[in-house]
Amino acid sequence: MAKELTKRSDNYSQWYNDLVVKAELAENSAVRGCMVIRPYGYAIWEKMQQELDRMFKETGHSNAYFPLFIPKSFLSREAEHVEGFAKECAVVTHYRLKNDGTGKGVVVDETAKLDEELIIRPTSETIIWNTYKNWIQSYRDLPILVNQWANVVRWEMRTRLFLRTTEFLWQEGHTAHATRDEALEETMKMLDVYTNFSERFMALPVYKGVKTENEKFAGAVDTYTIESLMQDGKALQGGTSHFLGQNFAKAFDVQYLSRDGRLEYVWATSWGVSTRLVGSLIMAHSDDHGLVLPPKLAPIQVVIIPIHKNEKQLTEITEKAMKIKKLLEAKGLTVKYDGSDTQKPGWKFAEYELKGVPVRLAIGPRDLENSTVETSRRDTLKKQVVPADGIDRYVKDLLKDIQQNIYNRALDFRNRNTFRANSWDEFRGVIERKGGFVYAHWDGDPETEARIKDETKATIRCIPFNMDQEEGTCIFSGKPSKRRVLFAVAY
Amino acid sequence: MAKELTKRSDNYSQWYNDLVVKAELAENSAVRGCMVIRPYGYAIWEKMQQELDRMFKETGHSNAYFPLFIPKSFLSREAEHVEGFAKECAVVTHYRLKNDGTGKGVVVDETAKLDEELIIRPTSETIIWNTYKNWIQSYRDLPILVNQWANVVRWEMRTRLFLRTTEFLWQEGHTAHATRDEALEETMKMLDVYTNFSERFMALPVYKGVKTENEKFAGAVDTYTIESLMQDGKALQGGTSHFLGQNFAKAFDVQYLSRDGRLEYVWATSWGVSTRLVGSLIMAHSDDHGLVLPPKLAPIQVVIIPIHKNEKQLTEITEKAMKIKKLLEAKGLTVKYDGSDTQKPGWKFAEYELKGVPVRLAIGPRDLENSTVETSRRDTLKKQVVPADGIDRYVKDLLKDIQQNIYNRALDFRNRNTFRANSWDEFRGVIERKGGFVYAHWDGDPETEARIKDETKATIRCIPFNMDQEEGTCIFSGKPSKRRVLFAVAY
Numbered sequence: 001m002a003k004e005l006t007k008r009s010d011n012y013s014q015w016y017n018d019l020v021v022k023a024e025l026a027e028n029s030a031v032r033g034c035m036v037i038r039p040y041g042y043a044i045w046e047k048m049q050q051e052l053d054r055m056f057k058e059t060g061h062s063n064a065y066f067p068l069f070i071p072k073s074f075l076s077r078e079a080e081h082v083e084g085f086a087k088e089c090a091v092v093t094h095y096r097l098k099n100d101g102t103g104k105g106v107v108v109d110e111t112a113k114l115d116e117e118l119i120i121r122p123t124s125e126t127i128i129w130n131t132y133k134n135w136i137q138s139y140r141d142l143p144i145l146v147n148q149w150a151n152v153v154r155w156e157m158r159t160r161l162f163l164r165t166t167e168f169l170w171q172e173g174h175t176a177h178a179t180r181d182e183a184l185e186e187t188m189k190m191l192d193v194y195t196n197f198s199e200r201f202m203a204l205p206v207y208k209g210v211k212t213e214n215e216k217f218a219g220a221v222d223t224y225t226i227e228s229l230m231q232d233g234k235a236l237q238g239g240t241s242h243f244l245g246q247n248f249a250k251a252f253d254v255q256y257l258s259r260d261g262r263l264e265y266v267w268a269t270s271w272g273v274s275t276r277l278v279g280s281l282i283m284a285h286s287d288d289h290g291l292v293l294p295p296k297l298a299p300i301q302v303v304i305i306p307i308h309k310n311e312k313q314l315t316e317i318t319e320k321a322m323k324i325k326k327l328l329e330a331k332g333l334t335v336k337y338d339g340s341d342t343q344k345p346g347w348k349f350a351e352y353e354l355k356g357v358p359v360r361l362a363i364g365p366r367d368l369e370n371s372t373v374e375t376s377r378r379d380t381l382k383k384q385v386v387p388a389d390g391i392d393r394y395v396k397d398l399l400k401d402i403q404q405n406i407y408n409r410a411l412d413f414r415n416r417n418t419f420r421a422n423s424w425d426e427f428r429g430v431i432e433r434k435g436g437f438v439y440a441h442w443d444g445d446p447e448t449e450a451r452i453k454d455e456t457k458a459t460i461r462c463i464p465f466n467m468d469q470e471e472g473t474c475i476f477s478g479k480p481s482k483r484r485v486l487f488a489v490a491y
Numbered sequence: 492m493a494k495e496l497t498k499r500s501d502n503y504s505q506w507y508n509d510l511v512v513k514a515e516l517a518e519n520s521a522v523r524g525c526m527v528i529r530p531y532g533y534a535i536w537e538k539m540q541q542e543l544d545r546m547f548k549e550t551g552h553s554n555a556y557f558p559l560f561i562p563k564s565f566l567s568r569e570a571e572h573v574e575g576f577a578k579e580c581a582v583v584t585h586y587r588l589k590n591d592g593t594g595k596g597v598v599v600d601e602t603a604k605l606d607e608e609l610i611i612r613p614t615s616e617t618i619i620w621n622t623y624k625n626w627i628q629s630y631r632d633l634p635i636l637v638n639q640w641a642n643v644v645r646w647e648m649r650t651r652l653f654l655r656t657t658e659f660l661w662q663e664g665h666t667a668h669a670t671r672d673e674a675l676e677e678t679m680k681m682l683d684v685y686t687n688f689s690e691r692f693m694a695l696p697v698y699k700g701v702k703t704e705n706e707k708f709a710g711a712v713d714t715y716t717i718e719s720l721m722q723d724g725k726a727l728q729g730g731t732s733h734f735l736g737q738n739f740a741k742a743f744d745v746q747y748l749s750r751d752g753r754l755e756y757v758w759a760t761s762w763g764v765s766t767r768l769v770g771s772l773i774m775a776h777s778d779d780h781g782l783v784l785p786p787k788l789a790p791i792q793v794v795i796i797p798i799h800k801n802e803k804q805l806t807e808i809t810e811k812a813m814k815i816k817k818l819l820e821a822k823g824l825t826v827k828y829d830g831s832d833t834q835k836p837g838w839k840f841a842e843y844e845l846k847g848v849p850v851r852l853a854i855g856p857r858d859l860e861n862s863t864v865e866t867s868r869r870d871t872l873k874k875q876v877v878p879a880d881g882i883d884r885y886v887k888d889l890l891k892d893i894q895q896n897i898y899n900r901a902l903d904f905r906n907r908n909t910f911r912a913n914s915w916d917e918f919r920g921v922i923e924r925k926g927g928f929v930y931a932h933w934d935g936d937p938e939t940e941a942r943i944k945d946e947t948k949a950t951i952r953c954i955p956f957n958m959d960q961e962e963g964t965c966i967f968s969g970k971p972s973k974r975r976v977l978f979a980v981a982y
């Protein structure tokens with residue numbers, strides 16, 4: 001078979017890359033670090049967008065669009081923000097090309113130099129808060145609950161399809177509020193939206209918590225995060241929700257007249273998820289045969305394949321298959337019938353396994369005789385012959401079961417790979433030999449955190465919400481600690 | 492009233508700008524030529540996207556995503572293409588900023604200069620055909636039917652909200668075919684999709700035809716267009732569909748092995764519409780009171796406003812209004828109930844007229860007594876008191892009627908402002924005094940076309956499909972002509 005994948009156990013990283021390319025999800029482009037998202041990969045992103053967009057609107061948000069370009073000077077207005085992003089900015093310096101004189105190519109027209117360089121947005125807080133200044137005068141103008149679907153650019157040195165690319169697609173919510181409490185509430189509400197999306201749609205359980213100073217968003221007061229576990233034991237940050245305090249309001253002088261007539265700085269949040277989620281979806285559930293997609297995000301939920309020896313059989317099977325397709329579509333399912341004659345059934349089976357279609361139905365001459373259908377579920381690869389009568393309810397239930405099973409499997413894996421370490425040796429042992437999440441005591445010092453990272457590559461993924469206060473001593477420094485934090489080596 | 496607009500008859504251009512800003516559709520940003528699309532304007536674009544995306548998918552297309560950046564050298568591969576776009580390209584030359592030394596700002600890090608400059612895509616034929624080269628080996632890989640929703644940048648010197656901005660949002664379809672006929676068929680199919688969308692959703696009638704050599708897309712063999720008429724007598728190009736022949740396949744060496752085993756160059760099309768459509772929607776239908784939106788693209792189709800003197804009345808009216816809202820929503824309509832107490836009913840009436848909500852329902856104490864509702868339609872501003880019973884069917888029919896009426900009005904206006912001119916004086920007279928479309932004979936010489944443009948600003952919008960062959964003489968040169976072409980001054 002031409003499309004065989006590297007095995008996960010042989011080389012997880014190569015397996016991932018093989019899978020992304022061979023399932024035609026994405027590929028590297030001619031531009032360093034930028035990917036082409038192919039139709040099948042984009043269809044997964046579209047399903048994600050649909051659900052997220054619905055959830056954003058249900059929580060009162062509207063979409064808008066702000067410029068791709070950010071004047072260079074805007075970036076410097078918030079000190080931590082510029083520190084965080086300046087080193088990875090694509091910079092537009094000119095606005096015209098001209099003939100190179102030989103007639104064969106073009107060169108930059110030096111007479112068309114911009115007075116002030118423009119940055120391609122790495123994130124849009126600065127241009128948006130510069131805009132909000134004009135939208136906000138009084139408390140009546142608040143809150144502003146806006147989201148943007150957009151492309152952003154961060155000049156990454158080491159890139160990886162979906163997980164880390166120079167250009168990526170994302171959504172960024174930017175909200176403005178009259179009070180600190182309201183902004184904090186919004187921050188947590190959106191973290192919950194991300195949690196729901198990850199667990200209910202991506203079938204991917206997460207740990208929630210707050211980032212340390214070292215790991216938070218440049219310009220945030222606090223960054224909240226959801227963290228999930230990949231099959232190689234590395235963690236992945238799925239989405240972040242930032243409480244920005246009044247930092248950007250102060251940087252862009254955005255004040256409002258309060259109910260009692262005082263001028264106050266506005267409170268802010270921002271929150272985002274990106275095409276990186278597609279990478280985590282692939283990594284979390286797939287196997288050596290290819291993609292395993294949760295039914296709720298699968299572009300094709302059911303594929304029907306005819307098994308035939310001659311044209312007459314094909315015609316009869318096609319007729320039956322189209323009836324079943326209609327029944328399933330009436331239940332709201334996305335169904336593909338692959339009656340093409342260019343490939344044999346065995347090839348098709350492998351192809352749709354590679355592409356992660358959750359349910360396969362095969363119909364052969366014997367099925368016609370017996371009024372049966374052979375079903376196969378992608379998550380366990382188990383087959384079952386069932387009556388054609390009632391196939392719609394059967395498949396609907398099967399998809400529900402697959403969604404739940406994929407989640408349970410990921411939850412079980414995550415739980416089995418979440419450890420507690422009480423000493424440095426224990427900590428190193430787990431991180432280096434097993435991977436996974438490790439709850440351990442930390443003294444709260446950024447310096448300690450940096451040294452642990454240097455020695456083990458493990459970072460503090462978050463200070464988790466679900467942990468009780470617990471006195472202890474830092475695994476690295478031995479100094480006192482008030483609670484465990486969550487460590488892992490991360491993507 | 493704070494939000495009064497300039498009258499169309501006083502200054503059409505100022506009226507348009509007032510309307511876009513005061514109805515909170517869009518505004519200029521801090522970046523020259525780039526706009527901020529505000530939530531209400533973006534909601535209109537989202538409605539457009541939804542319908543177009545559905546139509547693209549129904550005609551067999553899938554979405555994908557290609558890089559924002561195009562290597563400079565790619566642009567030079569197709570001679571006409573680079574000629575057309577080189578002068579309006581935003582160029583990325585560096586990928587890092589650094590501290591300016593004073594600690595107050597950032598400057599471009601000169602050590603981070605790109606070996607080859609990157610262009611922000613003005614359109615994506617080059618990067619996409621460079622990608623298709625890897626996707627296409629044999630006839631089995633064809634056709635490729637891909638669309639992309641994206642932002643593009645063309646460095647415009649004179650910009651105008653929605654109609655011409657440096658950055659704009661659009662969709663660009665890029666298809667690859669085995670034969671010339673199939674590519675031509677695709678080109679026309681997508682022109683028809685655009686026509687349907689314009690006429691059935693935007694309520695905007697169009698003339699269809701092919702562009703002249705002077706006016707066609709840089710790199711196309713032929714560009715097909717839909718052209719509509721704005722209320723000031725200027726034409727607007729709503730969408731274009733390009734037959735690219737083998738131009739890009741040759742430029743990027745994309746060949747396929749045909750069924751009979753020969754290597755052939757692939758045939759191509761591309762087609763696009765942009766946020767410019769939002770501008771034309773506004774210009775075509777709106778009046779001195781504000782926006783007039785066709786119901787099929789209105790973010791809010793029905794607004795319900797309570798008329799009350801005290802809290803008790805408001806409570807009763809709200810109860811009734813919520814029942815009606817539910818009934819209307821059950822019919823698939825988008826309804827807003829504005830029970831806010833910060834503004835008086837008169838202010839709300841004006842506000843939703845400004846925002847172009849197609850149907851307004853007002854409910855007062857007398858309506859409660861009589862079981863009636865006061866309806867007002869935005870297109871004619873006519874009011875009618877109708878029984879509350881059956882209001883859902885009434886409103887549904889009313890919206891249908893408004894959609895049709897807006898179209899009929901635009902069609903009538905377009906037809907009344909489409910002329911035939913048989914001499915140069917007649918031509919100039921119409922173009923300069925009335926505006927509108929003018930069918931006139933042209934000798935087919937690009938030089939003549941250019942001189943007509945110099946003298947009158949009128950361009951050939953298209954060589955229309957709907958014209959019979961007709962011998963005549965060119966209005967400008969007096970040379971023989973085989974058919975009339977369609978002139979207008981255009982946006």
